[in-house]
Amino acid sequence: MSERNTIAIVDQRSASAPAATRPRIPDTPAPRNSLLSDGLGRPLRDLRISVTDRCNFRCSYCMPKEVFDKHHQFLPQSSLLSFEEILRLATLFVAQGVHKIRLTGGEPLLRKHLERLIEMLAALRTPDGTPLDLTLTTNGSLLTRKAAALKAAGLQRVTVSLDGMDDAVFRRMNDVDFPVADVLAGIEAAVAVGLGPIKVNMVVKRGTNAQEIVPMARYFRDHYGGRVILRFIEYMDVGATNGWRMDEVMPSAEVQRLIDQHFPLDTLDPSQPGETAERWRYRDGRGEVGFISSVTQAFCGDCNRARLSTEGQLYLCLFAQQGHDLRSLLRQPHPAGRPYTDDEIAGAIGLIWQDRSDRYSQLRASQPASSATAGRRIEMSYIGG
Numbered sequence: 587m588s589e590r591n592t593i594a595i596v597d598q599r600s601a602s603a604p605a606a607t608r609p610r611i612p613d614t615p616a617p618r619n620s621l622l623s624d625g626l627g628r629p630l631r632d633l634r635i636s637v638t639d640r641c642n643f644r645c646s647y648c649m650p651k652e653v654f655d656k657h658h659q660f661l662p663q664s665s666l667l668s669f670e671e672i673l674r675l676a677t678l679f680v681a682q683g684v685h686k687i688r689l690t691g692g693e694p695l696l697r698k699h700l701e702r703l704i705e706m707l708a709a710l711r712t713p714d715g716t717p718l719d720l721t722l723t724t725n726g727s728l729l730t731r732k733a734a735a736l737k738a739a740g741l742q743r744v745t746v747s748l749d750g751m752d753d754a755v756f757r758r759m760n761d762v763d764f765p766v767a768d769v770l771a772g773i774e775a776a777v778a779v780g781l782g783p784i785k786v787n788m789v790v791k792r793g794t795n796a797q798e799i800v801p802m803a804r805y806f807r808d809h810y811g812g813r814v815i816l817r818f819i820e821y822m823d824v825g826a827t828n829g830w831r832m833d834e835v836m837p838s839a840e841v842q843r844l845i846d847q848h849f850p851l852d853t854l855d856p857s858q859p860g861e862t863a864e865r866w867r868y869r870d871g872r873g874e875v876g877f878i879s880s881v882t883q884a885f886c887g888d889c890n891r892a893r894l895s896t897e898g899q900l901y902l903c904l905f906a907q908q909g910h911d912l913r914s915l916l917r918q919p920h921p922a923g924r925p926y927t928d929d930e931i932a933g934a935i936g937l938i939w940q941d942r943s944d945r946y947s948q949l950r951a952s953q954p955a956s957s958a959t960a961g962r963r964i965e966m967s968y969i970g971g
């Protein structure tokens with residue numbers, strides 16, 4: 587067993603998961619455009635849509651090579667939601683309060699003709715006629731080639747994952763020997779076509795890349811000032827395969843102090859409710875940094891995020907164990923022998939959200955790491971970060 591002590595995954599994708607529940611349809615359809623709140627009073631505002639379970643990286647904290655090896659069966663194309671199915675669901679979510687859609691994966695830029703989906707989603711409007719906040723999270727490997735087409739299709743901004751400036755460290759973390767220079771070139775291409783403000787996310791793992799914190803801060807300060815926002819993410823116990831240990835978590839407070847010693851920081855107010863990052867700005871005006879602290883400073887209190895897997899399973903938390911099979915409502919007939927209507931599917935989404943009480947990070951500390959649930963959490967590579 588390698589020092590990463592990875593665990594064999596429980597394949598939760600719909601093919602083998604206990605019959606993911608076919609969502610309940612309300613007896614009376616929900617009034618159109620009614621905004622939804624969950625069991626803890628949190629509105630539904632942010633929908634993350636995974637468009638593929640494939641990735642060309644094998645980051646140890648998300649898709650360890652030992653598990654996602656050459657024998658790993660990725661999903662067949664037929665089980666992925668088509669662009670038309672994604673658009674139908676997205677339209678129903680937007681009508682009930684979603685105003686931000688983030689495309690994720692796996693690596694979303696691996697999905698063929700993604701620009702076409704972006705064009706379709708960019709045409710959506712919220713009930714008050716506002717365009718959506720349409721963004722995408724990528725590992726940056728294909729960004730140099732795709733940035734201009736993504737922008738032209740209507741994408742507004744991107745978030746790029748980058749875990750170090752040192753080439754050897756970065757190649758070790760992505761575990762496919764991918765050079766840091768190519769990701770930096772992708773970020774430059776995204777800046778050049780105006781896909782901003784661009785965010786760069788660094789997952790900090792003590793003992794692996796903590797020495798990269800200051801070089802990352804220095805690089806993005808010096809090259810981009812405020813045009814690129816660097817965020818440091820605490821290493822999380824997502825999924826069931828990354829062999830997570832608390833002693834490999836570097837609390838954001840420690841990261842923030844380290845940066846403050848080199849580049850003094852001042853706090854900034856959140857830019858919107860439900861924001862995951864705590865914002866700080868450089869006192870000398872060279873931009874801002876963020877800290878996403880799911881382990882040491884849980885932010886479940888105003889979590890307004892839902893996640894749609896590439897197979898149409900709706901998950902209500904990054905650490906969820908079970909999804910809700912919306913695809914079955916798109917592809918299988920109503921018991922009355924006809925297709926489900928938009929109102930019925932919208933109603934089903936409403937019931938699912940209203941029943942939501944997820945707050946895993948808030949409860950993490952009170953749940954023993956070895957608890958029975960640990961092995962059944964859905965993989966982040968399947969539902970997107």
Ligand code: SF4
Pocket residue numbers: 880885886887889890891902903904905944945946947948
């Ligand atoms: S742990 Fe779950 S409920 Fe809490 S912030 Fe993350 S996704 Fe939201």
